[in-house]
Amino acid sequence: MTGCYYRRLPADGGDPAFGPTDYTRSNWDLEIQHGSPPLALLTKLIEELSAGSGLRIGRLSLDILGAIPVAPVRARAWVQRPGSRVAMMAAEMVADRAVARVTAWLVAVSDTTDIASDRYRPLVEGPAAPIPAAFADVSGYFDAVSWRPQDPEGHSAAVSWFRPMAHIVDTDPTTPLQRLAAVVDCANGVGAILDPNRFFFMNTDTVVHLHRLPTGSDFALRARASVGPDGVGVTTAEVFDKTGFVGTAAQTLLVRRR
Template sequence: MPGVKGCYYRRLGTDGDYQIFDSTDYTRSNWDPEIQYGSPPLALLTKLIEELSADSGLRVGRLGLDILGAIPVRPVRVRAWVERPGSRVCMMVGEMSADRVVARVTAWLIAISDTTDAASDRYPPLAEGPAQPLPATFLGIGGYFDALHWRPQQADGAAAVSWFSPLAHIVDTDPTTALQRLAAVVDCANGVGAVLDPREFFFMNTDTVVHLHRLPTGSDFALRARASVGPDGVGVTTGQVFDRDGFIGTSAQPLLVQRR
């Protein structure tokens, strides 16, 4: 796997309840080089939520990223807090600001217990095959995709499949968890499941919601996704999420669809 040295964000300091981070080139979106792709903000705010929930006996069952405005590629302020406390079910929120609030992640955390004897997966594991060529519209665009190892798979059904591995740290050289690494790629489901030509249509997701019946492992993740487009400029991309061990959850993204 190719290696990239670097990170999505560099720590600059603190200001009260806020941590301040500079945004690197690896956060730049393919839609506009002046704004951030959705996955790095999700990964950073997931990191804050995991740090806040450490030793709580709870783990993330749902992550929901709401993009509240264009996220600029420049210093951002982030914070996290407990919105709804609880010993069995708890909601935590992470927020990113750049002059105003531009992104928010809402996480539901659920108490863990031993249900090994009852565990089940809805879908069988996916095996990675030979990588197919990247879509022409993604070649040489840089930014976020310079820190991503993307391996499209041979199409063999109604939904497309790609394997991804993030190649950058989330913050500086901080260790990253598997959940943070998944958060750093899961927004790509919109690209994997695209049914429109991006040279003719603009289809940007307003949010990304991920449900996880099992925490991810490792650094390699497969997204099997497909978009549906309505007659009035609104679409939805839905997908299934896998790691090397098998199916771990689902994703969904509503889309703003406009002709270029």
């Protein structure tokens, strides 16, 4: 990996502080952060808080509460609802006010290997197709991501493989779940059915359900958007690693003509 999305800053007695790098910059506006790096950072804080608890994350829900600036932010995690079998943890990113919040349901782990099942067969990566023209020359976040669109033939929805190329914070070790969090917000771009030169379709949230934890560094999103008649849309996606199906993602979209 090369570089990072965030660097630690002096906390000055308050919540941990982080400086976002250029790799967090959004394709919609270079002065705001793409949704995936905040999700990855807040997921990291929740994973660190839950270490040793015997619980693992089954759902991550990112709510974008406002424009997330490419400027120093503070972030913290806490236990929202304690429990030995089911617990909720939350993490929040604050600039001048709260700009992003992740809530996570964590569930006690046990051995269910004998009854494990996947809804979909694994996806096999083929040769990469060209990146969509609207994203081909975008800098910032996409400078730190390997994006490999797949030939749509034979697929019911668009498919792309991703690999994050940067650490989440400094050179800290990055878990597979954090790496997935660093790309899953891209489902909105993968499943796009509107021309981004003519429309904004920004997501307000990203909700990920995981029936098993991901492995490795490469993840596929099979995504498709639906747009309603009143300026609201939804993108849904199936999420895969190289081993197979790991879960689903969904995003609410604000749709506006440029």
